[in-house]
Amino acid sequence: MKSRANFLMIAASLGFAFLYLPIISLVIFSFNESKLVTVWGGFSTKWYTSLLENEALKDALVNSLIVASVSASLATVLGTIAALSLTRLGNFRGKTLLSGMVTSPMVMPDVIIGLSLLLLFVAMEGLIGWPAGRSLTTIIIAHTTFCMAYVTVVVQSRLSNMDESLQEAALDLGAKPFSLFFLITLPLIIPALVSGWLLAFTLSFDDLVIASFVAGPGNSTLPMIIFSKVRLGVSPDINALATIMISIVALGVLVAIWNISRSSKRKKV
Amino acid sequence: MGNTRVFVVGIRRLRGAKLMNTLTRPVRPSALERWWQSTVHFLRQGRHFVIAIPMTWLVLFFLIPxxxxxxxSLSEKALSIPPVSSLWGWNSEDAMVTLSLYLGNYKFLWEDNLYLDAYLSSIKIAAISTVITLLVAYPIAYLIARSKKYRYxxxxxxxxxxxxxxxxxxxxxxxxxxKNGVINNILLSLGIIDEPLNMIGTNFAVYIGVVYTYLPFMILPLYTILEKLDESLLEASADLGAKPYETFLHVVLPLSIPGIIAGxxxxxxxxxxxxxxPTLLGGSDTLMIGRVLWDEFFTNRDWPMxxxxxxxxxxFLVIPMMVLRRVQDVRQERNT
Incomplete structure (x- = not known):
């Protein structure tokens, strides 16, 4: 028993080292004086200041923030409706189709989604004149489509784990379906909506492949700028950018964990 | 799922209520009856509208594409905007609409070894890295599922x-x-190697990249299954004299197969x-079909190809996708 526990500990610590060492080294070398990312030349923050002067990067950041927040919000609305339809509205014609369409974008290779949506946009432009050319709008539509899948799954699992007695009580007390949804169901699934939105935001903010297909000229998103630079090799200002992004995410996750542990402690009391 | 149950309860209660009605004649309809009426009304009005919203979006932006x-894929590359030939034509001599399907792209796919090699090598790389990911993920998932204090x-x-x-x-x-990265520097300074290893630009680097980025997708389904594993089964197995590795092989592993398949x-x-x-970590000889598609589109501007x-x-992916759906459906049914 003991040896198995030791084996597990060693294997798991190796696993965690594998997960974190590259990120730690990335962060360390973002403070490197030398332009060679891999040779230590003394402490410096010059790569961070050079980020501030990079106008293309700033424009791309703004684009990415717009695309990610709009498509995360749209995906949350659509994903919630899809989850409600699949869990709360009984059986209907096309239910299998809907649940299939909702989950397949999660595993569908990005290149296929990107190519197919671009070809759709071009065909639609030829037929009805909309969308006229590629723009941030086309990126938003594409991102909403694949982010919606994740929101649906998150909300669906929350809905199916939910205690139904509250809703039955509301119905017994005369709530109409509409007020039932807005007064009872919605407040109960808000945590799932928040985590679904955050997940959708990160996925959209992170996407390179789909955006590359459907973006118009001059609508580069942040990953597209990073990729075009990184493709030529490692560069210290990307390390600095990565460090900033990773710190923001780490901070967010820490706050979330702190919140969860606080509320679970409160429940015990 | 839950909804159907509510309905059944609703109908039964309603029948009871009607029976009560005839017996005791209450003055106004009960809350439940009012709910039932408004629900029927709402469902007639709103249900299909609600379902239609995500349905339309997905049909338009996922299915039709x-x-x-x-x-x-059945048209030819052309020097126009968009750079494809039109399938429909107008034959003015015979006053006929013509439909021309061009199968040359598929023929070329089959005849040029590049594509077939790229498919096979993608499947090979994906399969090998899936196995490595599983081997790395399993102990981690198992440890998390078994630990009490530090689980979250x-x-x-x-x-x-x-x-x-x-x-x-x-x-x-x-x-x-x-080549002058962290791993090489450490190995060089320890004297394990004399010359820096060529790691970037090899399939080895691709495997590492895949395992690294896809690890959570493997750990989470495994963890979900292993977490529900009944500890008394392990104790029973141990009491019956099974060694830890036998318990693992004959009890834990078979029970976690749905998680293994899903992950x-x-x-x-x-x-x-x-x-x-493959683009950032692989070399020029790392042949993967996603890269081929990208190059056809962005470099050659050959949309039909x-x-x-x-x-x-x-x-190639339809069958694995259907299996995945099946596994997830079974898991969901078990949960409810």
Whole structure:
């Protein structure tokens, strides 16, 4: 028993080292004086200041923030409706189709989604004149489509784990379906909506492949700028950018964990 | 699921209420009856409208695009905007609408070894890296599921990298595996190697990149299954004299097979079409179909060929996708 526990500990610590060492080294070398990312030349923050002067990067950041927040919000609305339809509205014609369409974008290779949506946009432009050319709008539509899948799954699992007695009580007390949804169901699934939105935001903010297909000229998103630079090799200002992004995410996750542990402690009391 | 149950309860209660009505004649309809009436009304009015919203979106932006890809794959590359030939034509001599389907793209796919090799090598790389990911993920998932005190901390540690940029995580390995990167520097200074190893630009680097970025997709389904594993089964097995590895092989492993299948498919399917990892970590000889599609589209601007490549890739992936859906459905049924 003991040896198995030791084996597990060693294997798991190796696993965690594998997960974190590259990120730690990335962060360390973002403070490197030398332009060679891999040779230590003394402490410096010059790569961070050079980020501030990079106008293309700033424009791309703004684009990415717009695309990610709009498509995360749209995906949350659509994903919630899809989850409600699949869990709360009984059986209907096309239910299998809907649940299939909702989950397949999660595993569908990005290149296929990107190519197919671009070809759709071009065909639609030829037929009805909309969308006229590629723009941030086309990126938003594409991102909403694949982010919606994740929101649906998150909300669906929350809905199916939910205690139904509250809703039955509301119905017994005369709530109409509409007020039932807005007064009872919605407040109960808000945590799932928040985590679904955050997940959708990160996925959209992170996407390179789909955006590359459907973006118009001059609508580069942040990953597209990073990729075009990184493709030529490692560069210290990307390390600095990565460090900033990773710190923001780490901070967010820490706050979330702190919140969860606080509320679970409160429940015990 | 839950809804149908509510309905059954509702109908039964209603019948009871009607019976009560005839017996005791209450003055106004009960809350339940009013609810029932308004629900029937709402469902007639609103239900299909509600369902239609996500349905329309997905049909328009997920299903129809595949039809468009299929259509474009049957046309020829042309020097126009968009750079494809039109399938429909007008024959003015006979006053006929003509439909010309061009199968040359598929023929070329079959005849040129590049494409077939790329498909096979993508499937091979995806399969090997799925197995490695499984071997790395299993002990981690098992440890998390068995630990009591630190379960959520460990789980958060696994998920945390998943929230950071995929691109930047791949990039982190570029600095790590470089010729004058961290690993080579450590090995050189320890005197294990005399010359820096060539790691970046090899399939080895691609495997590492895939395992690294897709690890959470494997850990989470495994953890979900292993967490529900009844500990008394392990104790029973031990009491009956099984050694730990026998318990693992005959009890834990068979029970976790649904998690293994789900996790493996969640890794395998997207990796077959992976573009970023082979481009940044692989070499010029790392042949993967996602990269081929990208080059056909962006470099050669051959939209019909890129579409044909995508359609054949879809055909390869349909069966694994259906298996995945089946596994997930079974899991969901068990949960409810």
């Amino acid at each position: 595949f039809a468009v890809v299929f259509k474009i 901390v460990l789980l958060a540690l696994v998920i945390l990298p998943f929230w950071t940029s995929f691109l930047l995580r791949v990039y982190a390995w570029m600095g790590f595996l470089n 493996s498919l969640l890794v395998f399917i997207p990796v077959v079409g992976e573009f970023v990892i 890129a579409s044909a490549v995508a359609i054949v890739m879809l055909v």
